[in-house]
Structures are given as C-alpha cells and as structure tokens.
Amino acid sequence: MKPPREGEVRLGYDPALDPQAGLHFVGVIRSDWAEGTAPKNLRLSREQGGGNARIEMKPEFAPALAGLKAGDWVMLLYWTGEARRDLLVQHPRHAEEPRGTFALRSPARPNPVALGCVRIEGIEGTTLRIDATDAFDGTPVVDIKPWIATVDAPAT
C-alpha cells in the first residue's frame, strides 16, 4: 500500500469491504482514453475533442433507452472503482491545500460513482455516441438520466 501523501487523512477501513447495497452495471463507456492518461474532467475532454466517446449498453437494457434521442442532454453515472475508497482528506495536484473528499470531484471517494452531463449525438442499436467523456475505455456505466434543470442545477 502506498504511503499517504502529505495532508492525506484516511478512513480506518475500506468501504469496499463493507457493502450495504449492490450495483449491477448496465453498460460500458468506450473512449480513446486510457487509464492514467484520460483528461481530468469533462471540460478538458471537450477541449481535446471529446475522446470518441460512446456508451455501449448491455443488450438486455435496449428497451430502457426508449425516449432518448440525439440532442438530449443526460446525466451519465459511471464507476471509477479503480481508485482507493478510504481517503477522507486528499491533496490533488491542482489544489493549494488538502481538502475533504466531499468538497472535491476526485475519483478516489467512498463510493466512486462519477457523474457528468453529456449530449447524445446519435443512437445506433444499443450504442449511444456522446459528445465527450473523461472516462477511460472500459469504464462501467451505472445509470443514465435525462438532465433536468430544476433538479440538476442550482435553483434560481
């Protein structure tokens, strides 16, 4: 196990070893990004062309796509489970000082469910082309939800 970085605080246990609910992946993200070299966030991915991003759904979930179409913005939930799950305070390279995990978008978190708003560019069978992703090729998909301003953005 790697030694803690300066300023890191760790939980006394690994949340992965005490599951209280189970996820069943519904598909996989395809992209030109590899683990370790993927852009750090969606904005940077878009600046780099989006990464040829697609969502490949498991075939049995095809009926659940009914109603989605090109041009729709959706919330994509995906599993960044390669990262460690016991970091409470961490010090990302971009930050001046350590911060709590819940004040960061770091993939290293107790439940590594990442989240991003992406646009559907086209649907062919059970593959959805999307405008961009920061996920590396093969990242499991947890959920897709239609983006709704009154739910997913600050209330005005």
Place this chain on the structure above:
Amino acid sequence: MKPPREGEVRLGYDPALDPQAGLHFVGVIRSDWAEGTAPKNLRLSREQGGGNARIEMKPEFAPALAGLKAGDWVMLLYWTGEARRDLLVQHPRHAEEPRGTFALRSPARPNPVALGCVRIEGIEGTTLRIDATDAFDGTPVVDIKPWIATVDAPAT
C-alpha cells in the same frame, strides 16, 4: 409480485441479485417526508418548503466535509433502493405514454442512485442542513460532490 402495469416491460432478472460493485453508505437524509408521501421531485419539495432537510453523516466521515460551507451548491447522491430494479419501460402517472427507464427520473431503475442539486444552509458537526429534498426520512446517502457548471450542466 404485483402484475405489470399497462405498457411496462421488465428485465428477465433482478439486478439486485447480481451485484458487480458495492456501495457503503456515508450517511442518511433526514426530512419531514415519509415513504410514499414525499414530493415527486426537488422542485415540488421546494414549493412545499423543502421538508426540513438535513444530511446526517456517519461520524467517521467528518474529515471528508472539510472545505464545504453554507451557500455551496452540491450534488447529493442517494439510494432509492425500496423501488423495484427490473423495470425497463414504465408508465408514470404524469406521462402520456410508457417510456424507457433511462429517459425517466423514476426511482425504479436498475441502479437506484438518485441525484439532486441542493444548497448547504449550514453545517453543525456532521449534520448539513440543506435547502430541500424529495427523499423520505432515513434515505441512505451515497455521495456529496461540489456542483460544477462545466461538468453538471449542458456545455455552452
């Protein structure tokens, strides 16, 4: 098991019985809402005063809150695991016709991780008062993330 509603399409298995990753809850939502009577979404909750909404974190996650403060908008992820997980096409009362689960925000979905953007009103110890929730009292919390426009809203 209840018979399908008109227009419903079901998966041939229960995703809950084939877990591929585990969630470990980090806290619980407190509210005045009860199961079955909670408002259907965040907008309706706000119209009803918000429901006296709070997030009670497990004490061991206290350090992970460092950096969050009153006035911050965060993405709250929570587990609506009471709902069935095998509906591919469903017909909510508000909709004119059946739609695929991934084109709906229904709590009944393969991975019932609900999502909403809420404002932190205050933090006392490991309790965060938030402006509103549509979750009933006792709903498990999966994650808290700072809301970031370039990630959580349509790109402009």
